[in-house]
Amino acid sequence: MTSAGAPLGLRCSNLEKRFGNFMALRRLSFEIRPGEAVALAGHNGSGKTTFLRIAAGLSRPTSGSLHVGSEDIITTAVRMRIGFVAHQTMLYDELTAEENLLLFARLQGISASADRTAELLRETGLAERRCSLVRTFSRGMRQRLTIARALLHAPSLLLFDEPGTGLDAPGISWLAATLLRVRQAGCTILMSLHGQAELAAVATRAMRLEAGSLAADSLSGESIESVLRVKER
Amino acid sequence: MALLQTTATLFNKELRTELRSRELITTTIVFIVLVVVLFSFTFDPTSTESRRFGPGLLWLAFLFAASLMLQPCFLREQLNDTLSAVRMASPDPFAIFLAKLAANTMFLLLTELLMLPVFAVLYNVPVWHVLPSLALVLFSGSLGICVAGTGVAAISAQARMRELLLPLLLLPLLSPVLIASTEATAALLAGQPVLRLDWVGFLAAFDLVFLTALWLFGEFLLEE
Numbered sequence: 334m335t336s337a338g339a340p341l342g343l344r345c346s347n348l349e350k351r352f353g354n355f356m357a358l359r360r361l362s363f364e365i366r367p368g369e370a371v372a373l374a375g376h377n378g379s380g381k382t383t384f385l386r387i388a389a390g391l392s393r394p395t396s397g398s399l400h401v402g403s404e405d406i407i408t409t410a411v412r413m414r415i416g417f418v419a420h421q422t423m424l425y426d427e428l429t430a431e432e433n434l435l436l437f438a439r440l441q442g443i444s445a446s447a448d449r450t451a452e453l454l455r456e457t458g459l460a461e462r463r464c465s466l467v468r469t470f471s472r473g474m475r476q477r478l479t480i481a482r483a484l485l486h487a488p489s490l491l492l493f494d495e496p497g498t499g500l501d502a503p504g505i506s507w508l509a510a511t512l513l514r515v516r517q518a519g520c521t522i523l524m525s526l527h528g529q530a531e532l533a534a535v536a537t538r539a540m541r542l543e544a545g546s547l548a549a550d551s552l553s554g555e556s557i558e559s560v561l562r563v564k565e566r
Numbered sequence: 567m568a569l570l571q572t573t574a575t576l577f578n579k580e581l582r583t584e585l586r587s588r589e590l591i592t593t594t595i596v597f598i599v600l601v602v603v604l605f606s607f608t609f610d611p612t613s614t615e616s617r618r619f620g621p622g623l624l625w626l627a628f629l630f631a632a633s634l635m636l637q638p639c640f641l642r643e644q645l646n647d648t649l650s651a652v653r654m655a656s657p658d659p660f661a662i663f664l665a666k667l668a669a670n671t672m673f674l675l676l677t678e679l680l681m682l683p684v685f686a687v688l689y690n691v692p693v694w695h696v697l698p699s700l701a702l703v704l705f706s707g708s709l710g711i712c713v714a715g716t717g718v719a720a721i722s723a724q725a726r727m728r729e730l731l732l733p734l735l736l737l738p739l740l741s742p743v744l745i746a747s748t749e750a751t752a753a754l755l756a757g758q759p760v761l762r763l764d765w766v767g768f769l770a771a772f773d774l775v776f777l778t779a780l781w782l783f784g785e786f787l788l789e790e
Contacts, residue, residue, distance in 0.1 A: 423651035440655040
């Protein structure tokens with residue numbers, strides 16, 4: 334798999350997000366270089382999802398700035414170069430697996446959308462169920478399809494929020510192999526993880542958020558394993 | 567061109583998901599039939615009274631049915647966060663609104679077409695001789711309801727108390743459409759039918775103003 338265009342880096346400066354009185358992100362400042370694969374750890378509520386949604390251009394920060402590549406994140410052109418996996422499946426239950434992928438392929442203007450869809454359905458092991466409605470799928474099958482949707486347009490930046498959710502052991506192995514292939518193709522990856530050492534092995538860098546602040550970064554000399562180890566509360 | 571292509575792709579998705587779930591159409595048809603039948607039983611109007619009050623009752627029924635139909639159009643996109651996926655994949659966010667607007671208008675018109683014979687029979691008001699003009703009024707009024715309603719549905723879907731917020735914002739906003747559509751329909755169903763172009767023109771202007779507003783501010787309405 335190749336990446337569409339040059340990989341995108343990401344830079345945030347004094348980024349903050351507030352929901353009413355709750356401060357979800359506090360003065361986050363860091364840079365992710367193009368081609369890096371970063372694992373993001375942290376307790377529930379530490380701000381991982383909030384940060385990923387801002388980075389995907391789906392939510393605005395309260396203050397501070399976040400740039401993807403050299404552009405403002407909100408531009409549609411930048412957003413279309415991002416592959417995003419969220420907590421929810423982002424799939425239509427009333428469409429089949431094939432229809433879901435074809436819909437997003439057409440929206441993204443992929444020329445050989447049918448070929449690309451067939452290729453991804455084969456890769457995810459869902460080719461035989463391509464005509465089944467997504468609502469009949471198990472959580473693991475939905476997650477595979479969700480990941481396929483995010484990879485459809487060979488994005489330059491992958492933002493994965495707990496991508497191993499619902500996947501069994503072979504599913505995790507498949508995802509790790511896919512992420513490794515994507516990383517080797519030069520795509521920048523930022524993924525939030527809870528454990529899952531096999532996925533963490535893909536990362537070239539790790540960061541940990543605590544209460545919305547950056548608590549640790551493997552760039553400062555700590556090992557990736559140590560940064561990803563979330564202390565019990 | 568990209569806008570039209572994206573709109574067509576999303577419109578196709580709207581139709582396909584609706585035809586499989588039948589959620590919007592079934593709810594709207596059942597509701598609108600109930601309202602018109604109950605109005606008829608409650609008032610038991612004569613033919614003259616029907617010509618006078620019928621158009622108002624008809625458009626009130628359309629308006630309430632539309633507010634029911636519009637509520638889930640963005641809400642059901644939140645179930646699996648599909649709106650985020652569509653936002654990230656669409657080159658023009660206005661296409662998301664256009665596709666929903668086209669689908670909502672089509673569903674509402676379909677409901678109105680099914681409703682019209684029931685109304686004609688229950689209220690003893692012949693509508694067939696003015697059908698082409700009535701179709702124009704129905705189209706302009708329904709487009710007005712859906713163009714404003716789609717925008718308000720996008721806002722209310724992200725708010726707390728969303729079930730209450732949509733009718734609360736929508737019904738006052740649509741009172742000009744209700745008045746213009748009722749007046750135009752009443753003129754068509756009168757003893758001497760006449761197509762009131764002033765009211766139709768008013769509806770066209772309303773549609774155009776709200777469509778422009780959606781085009782200008784649509785992206786902000788979709789933000790979290």
